[in-house]
Amino acid sequence: MITFFYQTRLQSYLALNDISRGLNKLTVMKDKARKEAIDYLVNVGKASNDPTQRVDQFLDYVTIMPVDIDPAGLVGKIDHVVTTNNDRVRAEVGALLSQNNPVTVSISENLLEVATSLNQIHKIVRHFYLLGKKTNSYFTLIQLQMLMPMIIQEADALLNAVDSFKMGQPVGDGVGPVVVSRFMAGKEKRVVAKDTVMAITEYKGRKLYVLKADGPMAYVGQPGVAIKKVIEEMGAKPSAIIMIDAALKLEGEKTGEIAEGVGAAIGGIGVEKFQIEEAATKAKVPLYAILVKQSILEAITVMRKEIAEAADKVTQVLNRVIEEKTKEGDEVLVAGIGNTLGVAQ
Amino acid sequence: MSSVPGTDKKTKLLVYTIEECPVCGQKTKRAFAVGDYVTKEAAKCSKCSNPTRVSLVYAEGSKPSR
Numbered sequence: 549m550i551t552f553f554y555q556t557r558l559q560s561y562l563a564l565n566d567i568s569r570g571l572n573k574l575t576v577m578k579d580k581a582r583k584e585a586i587d588y589l590v591n592v593g594k595a596s597n598d599p600t601q602r603v604d605q606f607l608d609y610v611t612i613m614p615v616d617i618d619p620a621g622l623v624g625k626i627d628h629v630v631t632t633n634n635d636r637v638r639a640e641v642g643a644l645l646s647q648n649n650p651v652t653v654s655i656s657e658n659l660l661e662v663a664t665s666l667n668q669i670h671k672i673v674r675h676f677y678l679l680g681k682k683t684n685s686y687f688t689l690i691q692l693q694m695l696m697p698m699i700i701q702e703a704d705a706l707l708n709a710v711d712s713f714k715m716g717q718p719v720g721d722g723v724g725p726v727v728v729s730r731f732m733a734g735k736e737k738r739v740v741a742k743d744t745v746m747a748i749t750e751y752k753g754r755k756l757y758v759l760k761a762d763g764p765m766a767y768v769g770q771p772g773v774a775i776k777k778v779i780e781e782m783g784a785k786p787s788a789i790i791m792i793d794a795a796l797k798l799e800g801e802k803t804g805e806i807a808e809g810v811g812a813a814i815g816g817i818g819v820e821k822f823q824i825e826e827a828a829t830k831a832k833v834p835l836y837a838i839l840v841k842q843s844i845l846e847a848i849t850v851m852r853k854e855i856a857e858a859a860d861k862v863t864q865v866l867n868r869v870i871e872e873k874t875k876e877g878d879e880v881l882v883a884g885i886g887n888t889l890g891v892a893q
Numbered sequence: 894m895s896s897v898p899g900t901d902k903k904t905k906l907l908v909y910t911i912e913e914c915p916v917c918g919q920k921t922k923r924a925f926a927v928g929d930y931v932t933k934e935a936a937k938c939s940k941c942s943n944p945t946r947v948s949l950v951y952a953e954g955s956k957p958s959r
Binding site: 715716717718726729733763764849850851852853855856859890891892893 | 906908925927928929930931932933946949950951952953
């Protein structure tokens with residue numbers, strides 16, 4: 549009888565306990581990520597002063613997205629805000645360190661981003677936990693309880709990424725740049741956009757424009773700007789744009805599986821994707837995608853053997869796509885999308 | 894050698910660097926060292942003495958000893 553009347557109260561109590569345990573885990577994770585970032589800045593970056601206070605300010609740093617009630621020109625505004633944010637982060641990290649090694653600066657940026665993300669996740673979960681507790685809202689608590697395993701999984705992936713970043717190891721997301729770097733090795737490289745390099749090479753009578761973010765720094769570059777520039781300013785007339793990227797696998801799919809398709813293979817906030825789609829549509833160039841399946845954990849931690857081995861298969865697929873979709877004398881644009889940490893060119 | 898926890902948390906991942914000779918294709922696998930990156934010039938090839946390059950850096954699982 550008592551259970552019948554107090555069932556929801558009992559369930560709320562159990563949910564609160566569950567969430568509280570998850571919240572404690574998140575607290576430990578975000579503190580660890582913060583400490584790792586500070587240690588890296590001090591020990592590797594040789595920060596001239598104690599960076600603790602600056603890092604703590606950094607963790608609460610916000611990026612205010614533009615208003616979207618009038619969507620015309622919204623992508624340009626988002627691009628402007630995000631670029632401003634990225635430039636500021638790099639300038640501030642650079643000012644903290646007493647050296648300007650680009651690899652160290654880029655790793656510091658990534659470590660701070662991880663710490664910021666974990667701090668943000670912790671804050672949001674804590675907010676709904678306290679709100680549910682305060683208002684005794686059964687549905688708020690139950691929803692949060694159901695989401696907790698996925699939130700913890702994502703937070704765990706972020707924390708694991710710290711080790712790979714600190715060591716400068718290529719991550720699963722870097723499989724696209726690994727493939728493209730093979731075409732760029734030994735060729736003259738030029739900077740075509742911020743943190744993005746391009747080389748011109750040849751494959752079976754086709755002129756290839758190959759581009760990736762500038763490695764071995766932990767950069768993702770600006771492939772959207774780069775592709776637009778190659779087509780609109782450098783006068784390239786590609787018959788195809790082929791993009792190679794990591795893609796999140798669904799549960800049950802194998803790591804390292806390759807999928808082919810059409811469209812702009814690029815994640816992120818959407819600005820780069822928009823720019824690539826716009827440039828391709830304007831020039832009427834077909835977009836082809838080659839994707840390597842992996843989980844979120846595998847994408848942001850050190851590259852697994854299955855993904856590295858997929859790079860060889862992707863090279864074969866890329867060669868086949870070039871041969872099938874273009875003919876001798878054509879120009880082809882190949883872009884390796886992803887974080888290029890530990891992958892030079 | 895650096896190691897990171899695997900997906901299932903029971904296996905540990907060990908990180909390796911693969912050096913490949915661009916001339917004879919000989920591949921050498923060794924433990925990852927900080928500073929290694931793909932395309933970095935590496936040691937001389939044990940077969941033909943030409944300079945090798947780092948072609949891959951990856952992690953693979955090793956079962957923990959009981």
